[in-house]
Amino acid sequence: HVQLQESGPGLVKPSETLSLTCSVSGYSISDGYYWGWIRQPPGKGLEWIGSIYFDGSPYYNPSLKSRVTVSIDTSKNHFSLRLSSVAAADTAVYYCARGSYDINAFDIWGQGTMVTVSS
Amino acid sequence: QSVLTQPPSASGTPGQRVTISCSGSRSNIGTNSVNWYQHLPGAAPKLLIYNNNVRPSGVPDRFSGSKSGTSASLAISGLQSADEADYYCAAWDGSLNGYVFGTGTKVTVL
Numbered sequence: 001h002v003q004l005q006e007s008g009p010g011l012v013k014p015s016e017t018l019s020l021t022c023s024v025s026g027y028s029i030s031d032g033y034y035w036g037w038i039r040q041p042p043g044k045g046l047e048w049i050g051s052i053y054f055d056g057s058p059y060y061n062p063s064l065k066s067r068v069t070v071s072i073d074t075s076k077n078h079f080s081l082r083l084s085s086v087a088a089a090d091t092a093v094y095y096c097a098r099g100s101y102d103i104n105a106f107d108i109w110g111q112g113t114m115v116t117v118s119s
Numbered sequence: 120q121s122v123l124t125q126p127p128s129a130s131g132t133p134g135q136r137v138t139i140s141c142s143g144s145r146s147n148i149g150t151n152s153v154n155w156y157q158h159l160p161g162a163a164p165k166l167l168i169y170n171n172n173v174r175p176s177g178v179p180d181r182f183s184g185s186k187s188g189t190s191a192s193l194a195i196s197g198l199q200s201a202d203e204a205d206y207y208c209a210a211w212d213g214s215l216n217g218y219v220f221g222t223g224t225k226v227t228v229l
Contacts, residue, residue, distance in 0.1 A: 045220060046209075046223070048218040059217060109164050
């Protein structure tokens with residue numbers, strides 16, 4: 001039974017860096033799927049942030065690319081998100097998800113974690 | 120701004136059929152397969168349809184997807200109160216080189 005769980009600070013100050021980790025259980029993170037981050041600002045829709053593939057190559061939303069880093073740690077079976085120079089517009093529920101190459105979709109999601117950007 | 124456009128809302132009475140449209144372009148829906156996600160309040164989004172019209176195991180056959188050209192649709196037949204949720208289409212966009220979600224449609228059961 002594959003499960004994903006986000007963790008990290010719920011409050012980040014403006015201009016600082018948001019850091020989140022997604023812990024994966026029930027599956028080895030190096031076994032052939034890709035891993036992604038998606039967010040949902042309050043009252044708005046879903047926005048893809050970025051994904052990292054099993055060979056370590058990342059893909060990022062062009063609108064966030066200059067501020068985003070997604071990395072993977074196979075020894076800890078988790079992957080991470082760093083978003084620098086945050087502002088109030090980055091306040092959102094952040095989800096991590098597993099992506100399947102076979103179906104080109106995110107098939108398993110974490111429950112999400114709320115991150116507020118405020119001083 | 121999302122490159123996939125959906126109506127903001129849709130509604131129906133129990134038992135009715137509701138259809139949600141998703142309009143894109145050649146670089147996303149026109150070239151790549153469409154996925155649909157159901158997002159219930161307070162829950163994680165759930166994959167409802169992939170590869171335009173395939174239901175993952177466990178998804179009722181009341182949900183169906185289709186694609187034509189640069190547009191896609193999700194149909195919910197036999198509408199139930201449990202179907203009240205936000206629904207998002209999504210696809211890879213070759214021009215943006217990224218995954219894009221639709222604007223989302225809130226389904227209300229009257």
